[in-house]
Amino acid sequence: MSEIICELNNVNFTYRGTDKGVKDINLVVSAGQCVGLLGESGCGKSTLAKCISGQQKGVLGDIKCGKIGYIFQDAYSSLNPSKKVGWLLKEVIRYNNKSELSRADELIKKIIEETELDMSVLEHYPNELSGGQRQRIAIACALLSNPDILIADEPVSALDVTVQKQIVTLLKKLNLKKNLAILFISHDIKVVKELCDYIYILKDGVIVEEGDAKSIFENAKSEYTAALLDSSYLVK
Ligand SMILES: Nc1ncnc2c1ncn2[C@@H]1O[C@H](COP(=O)(O)OP(=O)(O)O)[C@@H](O)[C@H]1O
Ligand SMILES: [Mg+2]
Structure with missing residues (x-):
């Protein structure tokens, strides 16, 4: 087993006075892994990233994470x-x-x-x-x-497709060459597919599915994941 760089156990966070946030999150990133956090806009990806990096107050549960390098959209x-x-x-x-x-x-x-x-x-x-x-x-x-880990929150979403590909290629190289753990956050299944080994699917603040990239893409278990796959193929 490779060393665990980032581990979340039963993490919960709700924005005060709302029902928005993240619920019962369990997530692991090991050394050298490139993990994807995928879900549609507004599902809580950035919220979770902020919980991990200590930018959110009132987070419940257990978060252990090495030193984070943060990249934004x-x-x-x-x-x-x-x-x-x-x-x-x-x-x-x-x-x-x-x-x-x-x-x-x-x-x-x-x-x-x-x-x-x-x-x-x-x-x-x-x-x-x-x-x-x-x-x-x-x-x-x-x-x-x-x-110890790069958390990249939609790092290519503001770039045009050719440049997206170059940045994704660079992140993959850094991941392989430096054995750098990456948590790659995106709403774009195509980009996640190119880069990530293991994927968590987030919906309304809850992880609805997780697995090796291959199993997620070939055999999506939840309807939501299947729908994400579908819509991305449609807009291809
Ligand atoms: N400061 C805040 N106060 C209340 N609600 C928020 C705040 N920030 C985000 N939200 C809500 O939480 C949900 C998740 O937002 P966010 O984590 O930014 O989603 P994502 O990054 O997946 O697009 C959204 O419904 C958003 O409107
Ligand atoms: Mg976001």
Whole structure:
């Protein structure tokens, strides 16, 4: 058995005064695994991600999770627009790992290579770059904090299809090369299918189905999963 990086047992959370939230969530991400959390918009995916990363108060149940690197749908909002990319990356090292500051240039060069960017991006402001480049920089920032797990919440949903594919390919490479655990959150079954080994299906805050990617796609047990599969094939 590989090491468990993130484990949720009976996690419950409800937004105060509503019936919205997540219910009885049990979920495991092991070392080197790329786990998908799939469900339609509004089903509670981001809520669960926020519960895991400690951004939500009043969460019940048991959450054990290693250090998280977080990636959002909109990289632009997570990157300070008034600073050049080189400064932003260095700031991540300064914040997370001051002892490494003396070799910041070396670390940044390595992370730029790993995220398949060009060193010239360091001299640019986030708004001077493409959406795909910005998402690569957000990934670079997350990696520079030395995470045990990447939680990527709809990281490609704002990108056009060609760029989506490039970012998904990059995440898969990082997953395999660095044995990096990933929790990949998406409403898009096609993207999840490309990337994930194991999948949880979320509906109205509840996990309605889970399993190896292959079994989910070949033999969906719940009607909801079957419907998700159907609609994605229709819009193909
Ligand atoms: N701060 C909040 N207060 C009350 N309800 C919320 C809040 N944030 C999200 N919700 C509701 O919780 C449900 C799940 O939202 P969310 O986790 O963002 O879904 P997803 O990420 O799957 O699209 C939705 O019905 C949403 O309207
Ligand atoms: Mg969301």
